[in-house]
Amino acid sequence: MSIYLNNAATSWPKPQPVSDAVYDFIVNRGANVARGSASMRDIQSLDYIFSCRQKLAELFGGYEKCDPRFVTLTSNITESINIITKGFIRPGMRAVTSSMEHNSVLRPLRRTESEGISLEIVQCSMKGYLDPAMLKKAFSQRADIAIINHCSNVSGSLQNIADIAEVCRESGVPLVIDCAQTGGIVRVNAEELGAAAVCFTGHKGLFGPQGTGGIVWDPEFAKRCSPFIEGGTGSLSHEEYQPSQMPDKFEAGTPNVPGIAGLLAALEWIESEGMDNIRKKEEYLGKMLEEGLKGIGGLKIIGPSSDDDPRLPVYSVNLREKDNAMIARALSDIYGIETRPGLHCAPIAHRTLGTFPEGALRISPGYFNTADDISHTVSALAEIAKH
Ligand SMILES: Cc1ncc(COP(=O)(O)O)c(C=O)c1O
CATH class of the missing domain: 3.40.640.10 (Type I PLP-dependent aspartate aminotransferase-like (Major domain))
Structure with missing residues (x-):
């Protein structure tokens, strides 16, 4: 799965x-x-x-x-x-x-x-x-x-x-x-x-x-x-x-x-379902992901931090000098995790955020994800970061 x-x-x-x-x-x-x-x-x-x-x-x-x-x-x-x-x-x-x-x-x-x-x-x-x-x-x-x-x-x-x-x-x-x-x-x-x-x-x-x-x-x-x-x-x-x-x-x-x-x-x-409940669950998963990502050495979260800034749980990251397409491929092939690398049809946003032309790896949880999905993803990224 x-x-x-x-x-x-x-x-x-x-x-x-x-x-x-x-x-x-x-x-x-x-x-x-x-x-x-x-x-x-x-x-x-x-x-x-x-x-x-x-x-x-x-x-x-x-x-x-x-x-x-x-x-x-x-x-x-x-x-x-x-x-x-x-x-x-x-x-x-x-x-x-x-x-x-x-x-x-x-x-x-x-x-x-x-x-x-x-x-x-x-x-x-x-x-x-x-x-x-x-x-x-x-x-x-x-x-x-x-x-x-x-x-x-x-x-x-x-x-x-x-x-x-x-x-x-x-x-x-x-x-x-x-x-x-x-x-x-x-x-x-x-x-x-x-x-x-x-x-x-x-x-x-x-x-x-x-x-x-x-x-x-x-x-x-x-x-x-x-x-x-x-x-x-x-x-x-x-x-x-x-x-x-x-x-x-x-x-x-x-x-x-x-x-x-x-x-x-x-x-x-x-x-x-209730719009507020949907948002609350997505934000909970997003914060969990953010906390996990912060613990991975060499990984940089692009843009806002949920502690200080209004944001939705759409996270773009870069991992040292690693190519984000290669990370996405490893996540998908080895761990079965689907993300999106690249420029996300938004080159000027990447220029603004300082990630043009290399882009970033985007991880965007949704309502049907679970806390386990997030833990697996953080562990997978931590493993990739080590190698
Ligand atoms: C901010 C924003 N605007 C516009 C679009 C385009 O959406 P669609 O392909 O459904 O037209 C997207 C899709 O990713 C988006 O994220």
């Missing part, structure tokens, strides 16, 4: 009701959405989508009393961020982001630079934190949008999103939050923060299937974005132009209904 410690990439295993729901949808239901005869099966498909939107609106503090129309369902957060960057940013604008971003933010923004948009990347601390005062300074020039990571997928650094949002509100800059690592784990309230958009992915802390994600919109910001893809919506079929009504505006083509059925089951499972 392997020990899975790569939950920052995707959570695994999924709760049983998630795979049951995907299976049940494919085997017993399977109707498309708003593209049938209004049979019971058609209505059930529609109900999955509606209920999932509603739960996501409630989870992320959606606008206008959690109106589900202002939740867009996507395939992942990368698509969510692209909908916003391609739908909102225009030549002449200035975009601001942080030096802890994932490539799903950096690459779409870098592309806009060739189209006459200026990009400012605000430098974060060596522990991976964005100082709201630095963000404010970046807003002293024109700023049309800020896209900010809530928690680093490299170091687990958890940003002070309330203060960041306040700076954005004071300066009138629309704030887009990348909640890939925090969705389902840390409470986020889009309307209270005054965020323009909260983006999430379904397959990490939300425990849903891969191929799910979305955006919770401020309705005013949604109006200012053009659709990224256009096509059939199962609504207003007489119109030759993409409808402007939500949620159809940003959702063309047949959605991933089996995935959405699974995501809905995952959201119900999170509710029954």
